[in-house]
Amino acid sequence: MTAKTRVVMPVHLFGQSAEMDPILDLCRTRNVAVVEDAAQSIGATYKGRPIGSLGDTACFSFYPTKNLGGAGDGGMITTSNADLEAKLRIMRVHGAQPKYYHKFVGFNSRLDAVQAAILKVKLEHLPKWAKARQERAATYDAALGSIDGIRVPKRTVEGDHVYNQYTIRVQRGSRDELQNHLKEQQIGTEVYYPYPLHILPAFAGLGYKEGDFPVSERAAKEALSLPISPELTPDQQQFVIETIRDWAKRH
Template identity: 50%
Template sequence: MKVPMLDLTEQYQNLKAEILPAMEDVMSNARFILGDNVKKLEADVAKYSNVNHGIGVANGSDAIHIALSAIGVGPGDEVIVPSFTFFATAGAVARAGATPVFVDCDPKTFNIDPAKIEAAVTDKTKAIVPVHLYGQMADMDAIVEIAKKHNLGIVEDAAQAIGSKYKGKSVGELGTAATYSFFPTKNLGAYGDGGMVVTNDDELAEKMRVIRVHGSKPKYYHHVLGYNSRLDELQAAILNVKFPHLDEWSDLRREKAENYTKLLNEQVGEKVVTPFIADYSHHIFHQYTIRVERRDELQKFLQEQGVSTMIYYPKPLHLQPVFAELGYTEGDLPETEKAAAEAISLPMFPELKIEQQQYVVEKIAEFYSKN
């Protein structure tokens, strides 16, 4: 059996009758930049996030950079970030001219450990960027408390977490701003790049709208140094078709996750550590990520059996060559380094079949029974 990590073909076939007319409408009207589709998506995603503003941008990486720039992060500043995450989180900090300060992760959730944040705060610290990894929100009460104590901004990196909740509150409600990615593999994915920042702050929202169009307002009058980062109208049209299905897809992911956990506990047992769901969390399972021993050997075996998997993330950011000048060494963030050696994500998408899940788990059980 072949089990892909992600298969978007069935989703497209189900929505094809709506998506193609939506794209045709954009092309017929010839309004390609910041048109009605972008405005509708911005309004709908802001409402979904229970905030007042959505600012559509070119991608999730730009979303973080624009949010940081709008709150005044720049050269000489430090921004606290997790090391166990995708490069864009720290990359956006560096692009803003600031220094990323890496903090270890919670071994259960993989998210930034609030207990380690306070020690990383200095008089140069300007903001914290917690990442809601794999679809589960970080422990925001503790992070908000630290931010208030030290007068820091919070930019929630919710690239993987649209629809996730913390104690009933949505992404974007708890920080200064929150950022989404609409990369095709995300729970709400476009057919190319796309992103958005959401915020309740009127002044901040206006700053970000100006930054995304070369810092101009009105057109051709530039008051700040912005750049070109706008959500494409065609991608917004596609996302508007998909958006009403998001909660259903998230519920299906949660069902698949429950089934994986049940099967793994029954057939593999203690050789696998299944995902921890915090009691404050509504987890939407962008990824179903387990911890295992002999992770790389398992991945190779599963690949030979037709099962695709992904390792997010094999080399922590604090040990990446691009950040070598910051002086981090192996052993500095032990939980992050352990997670990078043990974590592996299994196939996860709403259309995943039970038979496929059973096959994946059977092959994991087979690997450990042989080894």
């Protein structure tokens, strides 16, 4: 953080809250706003409080792969700050209030009505689906936790993890090899995320190079997200587990 820092955006990654207290304490003392990136973690909690209610504002995503996913793009902003709420409501309709009277330049950022209708129906099922994800995560923890070279996801804070992703770290053999082995058995996995930001061409202007952030670089080489959807059946999950065990025996 520098004297120019105005906002800190902690990411509640993979369905688990970021460690918020130290971030909030630091930002309050420096008068810096906190915008929670809650895209992957709707329904998660931090020390008993729902994420999305911790910072000055929070952004949720209803992209189809999210725990509450629409049939297309969509999202939501939450805030407890009435002034900010009023401004955001104007910004989402081109900065106009009343209609056609533009106080400033905003965006077209209305939630599509069809998406809203779908999300409203799905919203009621969200707690049940979160529980199903947690049960599948516990099954993976128990089955994979003792395999040498596979690190299961760490629970870093007190609170409910809603497992938008169940992401292991492959620390023996090669992650790509395990991914291919699973693919051969028609088991879909995903790498979140294959490139750390500092080596992406989009951020080349910042002047970083490979080796500058070794922890991120290692995570990018080791991370592998396994199937965790609420629809994953016990048989299907057992097949994923056996296929990973089979690979681990040979590495």
